[in-house]
Amino acid sequence: MHIDIAILGAGITGSAIAFELSKYNKNVVVLEEENDVSLKTTKANSGIVHAGYDPKPGTKMARLNVEGSLLIHELYPLLNFHYEQIGSLVIGSSEKDHQIINDLYERGVQNQVRDLRILKTADEVHHLDPNLNPQIDYALYAPTAGITSPWELCLALAYTAKVNGVDFVFDCKVLDITKNGDVFDIKTSQGNYQATYVINCTGTHADEIYKMVLKDRQDESFEITPSKGEYYLLDKDQGHLVNHVIFQTPTELGKGVLVSPTVHHNLIVGPDADYEFATKDDTDNLQKGLDYVRDSAKRSTDKINFGSNIRNFAGIRATIKGFDDFFIEESKAVPHFINFAGIKSPGLSCGPAFGKEAVRMLLLSGMNLTLKTDFKYYRLPTFFSNMTLREKEESIKNDKDYGQVICRCETVTLAEIKNAMHAPLPGTTIDAIKRRTNAGMGRCQGGFCGPKIFEIIKNEFHFSYDEVYQDRKGSKIVLEETKGK
Amino acid sequence: METRDLVIIGGGPAGLAAAYGAYSDGVKDILIIERDDTLGGILNQCIHNGFGLHRFKEELTGPEYADRYIKMVRETSVEIRSNTMAIDLSDDKVVTVISSHRGLEQIRGKAVILAMGCRERSRGAISTPGARVVGIYTAGAAQKYCNIDGYLVGKRIVILGSGDIGLIMARRMTLEGAKVLADVELCPYSNGLNRNIAQCLNDYDIPLYLFYTVSDIVSDEKYNRVKQVVISKVDEKKKIIPGTEIKFDCDTLLLSVGLIPENELSNKAGIELDKRTKGPVVYDNLETDKEGIFACGNVLQVHDLVDNVSKEGERAGQNASRYLKEGEKNSALVKMNAGNGIGYVCPQFIRKDDSKDYVEIFFRVRSPMSNIRLTLSANGKEFKSIPKIKVVPSEMESIRINKSEFDSASEITLEAKEN
Numbered sequence: 058m059h060i061d062i063a064i065l066g067a068g069i070t071g072s073a074i075a076f077e078l079s080k081y082n083k084n085v086v087v088l089e090e091e092n093d094v095s096l097k098t099t100k101a102n103s104g105i106v107h108a109g110y111d112p113k114p115g116t117k118m119a120r121l122n123v124e125g126s127l128l129i130h131e132l133y134p135l136l137n138f139h140y141e142q143i144g145s146l147v148i149g150s151s152e153k154d155h156q157i158i159n160d161l162y163e164r165g166v167q168n169q170v171r172d173l174r175i176l177k178t179a180d181e182v183h184h185l186d187p188n189l190n191p192q193i194d195y196a197l198y199a200p201t202a203g204i205t206s207p208w209e210l211c212l213a214l215a216y217t218a219k220v221n222g223v224d225f226v227f228d229c230k231v232l233d234i235t236k237n238g239d240v241f242d243i244k245t246s247q248g249n250y251q252a253t254y255v256i257n258c259t260g261t262h263a264d265e266i267y268k269m270v271l272k273d274r275q276d277e278s279f280e281i282t283p284s285k286g287e288y289y290l291l292d293k294d295q296g297h298l299v300n301h302v303i304f305q306t307p308t309e310l311g312k313g314v315l316v317s318p319t320v321h322h323n324l325i326v327g328p329d330a331d332y333e334f335a336t337k338d339d340t341d342n343l344q345k346g347l348d349y350v351r352d353s354a355k356r357s358t359d360k361i362n363f364g365s366n367i368r369n370f371a372g373i374r375a376t377i378k379g380f381d382d383f384f385i386e387e388s389k390a391v392p393h394f395i396n397f398a399g400i401k402s403p404g405l406s407c408g409p410a411f412g413k414e415a416v417r418m419l420l421l422s423g424m425n426l427t428l429k430t431d432f433k434y435y436r437l438p439t440f441f442s443n444m445t446l447r448e449k450e451e452s453i454k455n456d457k458d459y460g461q462v463i464c465r466c467e468t469v470t471l472a473e474i475k476n477a478m479h480a481p482l483p484g485t486t487i488d489a490i491k492r493r494t495n496a497g498m499g500r501c502q503g504g505f506c507g508p509k510i511f512e513i514i515k516n517e518f519h520f521s522y523d524e525v526y527q528d529r530k531g532s533k534i535v536l537e538e539t540k541g542k
Numbered sequence: 543m544e545t546r547d548l549v550i551i552g553g554g555p556a557g558l559a560a561a562y563g564a565y566s567d568g569v570k571d572i573l574i575i576e577r578d579d580t581l582g583g584i585l586n587q588c589i590h591n592g593f594g595l596h597r598f599k600e601e602l603t604g605p606e607y608a609d610r611y612i613k614m615v616r617e618t619s620v621e622i623r624s625n626t627m628a629i630d631l632s633d634d635k636v637v638t639v640i641s642s643h644r645g646l647e648q649i650r651g652k653a654v655i656l657a658m659g660c661r662e663r664s665r666g667a668i669s670t671p672g673a674r675v676v677g678i679y680t681a682g683a684a685q686k687y688c689n690i691d692g693y694l695v696g697k698r699i700v701i702l703g704s705g706d707i708g709l710i711m712a713r714r715m716t717l718e719g720a721k722v723l724a725d726v727e728l729c730p731y732s733n734g735l736n737r738n739i740a741q742c743l744n745d746y747d748i749p750l751y752l753f754y755t756v757s758d759i760v761s762d763e764k765y766n767r768v769k770q771v772v773i774s775k776v777d778e779k780k781k782i783i784p785g786t787e788i789k790f791d792c793d794t795l796l797l798s799v800g801l802i803p804e805n806e807l808s809n810k811a812g813i814e815l816d817k818r819t820k821g822p823v824v825y826d827n828l829e830t831d832k833e834g835i836f837a838c839g840n841v842l843q844v845h846d847l848v849d850n851v852s853k854e855g856e857r858a859g860q861n862a863s864r865y866l867k868e869g870e871k872n873s874a875l876v877k878m879n880a881g882n883g884i885g886y887v888c889p890q891f892i893r894k895d896d897s898k899d900y901v902e903i904f905f906r907v908r909s910p911m912s913n914i915r916l917t918l919s920a921n922g923k924e925f926k927s928i929p930k931i932k933v934v935p936s937e938m939e940s941i942r943i944n945k946s947e948f949d950s951a952s953e954i955t956l957e958a959k960e961n
Contacts, residue, residue, distance in 0.1 A: 369666060370674060453645045460645060504662050508691055527676040533765070534676065534687075537693070539694055
């Protein structure tokens, strides 16, 4: 089968481009090294939809951030991912902070961010967020900023792409790419593919992928120097500590850490920014990083009870050394090879705008794109825990599996787990089901529901015990049967 | 709306005992809500023995102990709804439950007993650094896989924490052919029962590293599984001392780092919780600050012995029965304080004119101590002193005091004093 466009990588960038391209009459395939979407940078970040005042005016980052955040706002009722426009505050207390906040405001205005406002007294700031430290007396208020679930947004886009004909190939590692005439030969661990266009959305590995096709012109590539950010995720008893995404005033030492409610009513605190020790796939938590996050957060509010922490994690960002923008362009050296590289923060906020940008680039590159007449949105199922009492009652009447709670912390039912196992991109691992349903996301971290979901997966797919994985292929949950079994 | 005299949330050891206690005291209209398909709660996966020495004067396994109570309750008119999850509780005692077979229901209890038990603290609760990998389980989850489902989560194992479930699992995994390389404890003393240290670690030559913690977890790159666990010595402030690392090549890390009462429903009802016990604040009749809602078992305070859970459950049942007969008692209150050396006290309040003329105070000490006096003072004046040869945090203590001993007091403080 001939592929018009091969998208490499099924993170937020690749999934968003697949989503947008699935509206057109083209053959699109997504090749992903891991066994699910969103498994790298996309699943481990702050989950913030930035308003767009931060990037330098005139950059692609600025333009796509503002466009993306508007698109997310438009899409969430259609795709039913969790999203709340709770607004953000950049808080400050010193004269110097005030100046930086004023500058950010100016930037935001230039970037055409709507409804920005500076709060000039402690009263105004604490009226919006009473638990912030008392000395905070100045803030940039961006009401259009929001929060979302990164993997849900990614899944929603990918599901829609899938039901509209985009093919996703998982466990598919790209080994080499060669351009022969007008066709790219893509050699992968799952066989060979031929495509007219290749869109490189491979995050921290985008430089390696680009170098494959550049062959002996390696010096024309960019270099990804990964940086790592570490996080705390706290239980729901801390989720109401702040009402907005709370950013600290950036300093020459870094952007500071944020404190924010999540869409599932937890509290997220982080990240630090570690360039020194980070490598491309290293998501280890370091004591140093965790301590830094904890100490820094106290500058925003000293009321966080870290005793309620339920999980730490770390995410890697694909920063391009010495380049303060996204690297989004069609290769001059290899025409029809399009890089979406250096997608770091605010990449998630841009999400759907990457799709729009890809379409614009393909049109400019001469591709003929016609819209499908039967494109349809795929709505994510509503969480049982988010339903009203009446809806819960109805759901159980229609499907008795809604009456059986599997994950007690997040109130996830058997019906939802079954839906996840039969979604357009089926969840076949414990973590894939977690991302689709929230089961195991709560305070016991899967201690109670893990063994139950293990059995459900095993039975549903007729797996043997050592074929049920936590996450990545081969990540067995149990190693052996007991003696008596 | 369905109305019942007594609704008990949870059919584990606490809930079963509460039902039995209330029934024996004359309450006939009792409903137990159980989320699992079987009664008995966590006892079902505790297949080792050592249960029931106090309550039944016999050594039973967990399932046997549960079975005793299940039979006792089955002989009564107590109704049991299993596979039924309580998803909400209001302060006026309306329980919202769901199940596949009955759908969504709201039931009003004239009295309600909370018996939801506890959960294990996970890696996040202690913020263990290192790789984000597969192969890290709470000891209880590993126990469920092993004893109920028939699977071994690992072959070469390091255990962090020396709580009882961790100790029991050290022995259990060894018997199943796994190699337990070390049990690592942050405190300078074990947090499990002495008998478990002897029977589960010493008998199998499993070393216990006191004053150590996990300082790094190394991942197998291909499968993202635990490949190595690094432990380090800690100082008096429990900070890692660099240069003291010991490395274990292993595939699994089990966590036995404490239990937390499961009070999500209590929170929904707006019940006040104690920061120390993490369970509801209760009066000496085990009633919470919401009238007619009682709490017992591990949802109230984490116990060491199921025998004590049963005792507390039966008491809660009897007290709920008395409440149903006599209504709420308004009485002057005495506040119980945990003073020097005491981790927590339960109950937190005593009603002076309750029908009982004595009260039993449960507590834990903060650290192991020997040759001490436990003193009780009323409004600052000592009125009782009990000598103790040895006390440890891992063993819950209790003191019985007569209410006449603190007649005019408004608060009582319990302290542990060195002799």
